[in-house]
Amino acid sequence: MAAYYTRRMRSVRFRRQEPRRIAAIALFAVVAPVLQAAECARGGLPGATLLVPHFRVSRNGVTSAASDIPEVSGQTDTLLSVTNVSDTGVLARITVWSKYGAPVLGFNVAMTAKDVMAFRMKDVLNGHLNVNPTTQRTKREDDPCGLNQTSGVYAPRVGFGATRYVRFANPDADDAKQGVSVYVDPALSPGYRTLIWDSLDESGDVTAMTGPGAFVLDDDNGSCGDAVDGVLSGDFSGSVTIDVVNYCSNHFHVDRSFWSNQVLATAGWGPDGPNVLVGDVFSVDSTDGGNISGDPMVALRYDSTLGGWNGPKTFYGRYDSLRDTMNLGVPEGFGFVGDGMRAYCRS
Numbered sequence: 098m099a100a101y102y103t104r105r106m107r108s109v110r111f112r113r114q115e116p117r118r119i120a121a122i123a124l125f126a127v128v129a130p131v132l133q134a135a136e137c138a139r140g141g142l143p144g145a146t147l148l149v150p151h152f153r154v155s156r157n158g159v160t161s162a163a164s165d166i167p168e169v170s171g172q173t174d175t176l177l178s179v180t181n182v183s184d185t186g187v188l189a190r191i192t193v194w195s196k197y198g199a200p201v202l203g204f205n206v207a208m209t210a211k212d213v214m215a216f217r218m219k220d221v222l223n224g225h226l227n228v229n230p231t232t233q234r235t236k237r238e239d240d241p242c243g244l245n246q247t248s249g250v251y252a253p254r255v256g257f258g259a260t261r262y263v264r265f266a267n268p269d270a271d272d273a274k275q276g277v278s279v280y281v282d283p284a285l286s287p288g289y290r291t292l293i294w295d296s297l298d299e300s301g302d303v304t305a306m307t308g309p310g311a312f313v314l315d316d317d318n319g320s321c322g323d324a325v326d327g328v329l330s331g332d333f334s335g336s337v338t339i340d341v342v343n344y345c346s347n348h349f350h351v352d353r354s355f356w357s358n359q360v361l362a363t364a365g366w367g368p369d370g371p372n373v374l375v376g377d378v379f380s381v382d383s384t385d386g387g388n389i390s391g392d393p394m395v396a397l398r399y400d401s402t403l404g405g406w407n408g409p410k411t412f413y414g415r416y417d418s419l420r421d422t423m424n425l426g427v428p429e430g431f432g433f434v435g436d437g438m439r440a441y442c443r444s
Contacts, residue, residue: 224289
């Protein structure tokens with residue numbers, strides 16, 4: 098299995114080539130619109146999607162030999178803490194976005210009922226994706242996603258319960274055999290990490306901000322589908338979303354199948370829907386004696402009245418052009434047109 102995994106990791110390609118994906122990790126070769134600001138910065142209730150508008154990790158905190166030391170002088174980092182407040186297990190899809198709104202890295206994490214996980218972004222950028230010991234210390238043959246990574250057999254335990262995570266089986270057989278939540282460590286090869294870092298660093302890579310639609314041209318950015326030179330400058334930064342999903346998938350929000358196959362959890366979850374996550378984000382700066390500041394993550398709540406892409410503007414509404422007819426493999430009751438996500442504001 099290890100050899101198979103290594104071969105698949107090496108098969109990742111970028112724009113102008115046919116992409117192959119493994120372990121729900123990929124650099125997407127399209128520049129998407131920049132993440133839109135939520136209606137307000139803080140929510141008082143759990144959400145179906147959590148938004149971290151900005152994270153920062155110092156370059157020496159990721160690339161130096163001391164990167165595994167929690168606090169080293171001169172390093173900055175961002176810590177994320179997420180709680181599942183529900184009585185059922187859930188799957189969370191964590192996506193790291195570039196400053197230009199392009200998805201750069203995605204992975205799946207299972208959370209038991211009332212589970213709490215906390216992790217450092219510098220660890221994620223180094224490929225340490227098993228961020229929840231509760232569910233990710235298991236054998237890869239027993240992946241909570243339902244895939245036996247040794248035999249390739251996909252047989253998820255579906256439904257609701259404290260240790261049940263999959264709401265319904267992935268209707269895409271090929272995607273089902275790539276969506277996992279238990280990873281080799283590190284899950285990213287050195288060369289692959291460099292592609293991610295070059296998409297998140299703060300070097301002067303932007304060559305133009307003119308042209309039709311005012312597109313940003315970044316000639317040294319893997320998430321833009323361009324070759325990278327491995328020359329890094331400044332810190333790594335971007336944003337993060339944490340979505341409750343129905344099953345483990347390798348698709349990003351910019352893929353049609355993410356919406357047509359109902360990866361994102363919306364309908365079918367009971368009266369309050371999949372609004373089960375709360376989170377906090379902490380900025381850690383070890384310079385000048387050290388400083389830590391924290392804020393709640395933005396809670397984006399699923400609202401069943403926000404059906405369709407043509408109604409009130411929703412958080413993921415910018416992807417309406419990617420929606421296909423609802424996939425027939427989605428069980429009745431789970432189908433929903435649109436994302437139905439908006440920020441909750443305490444009055």
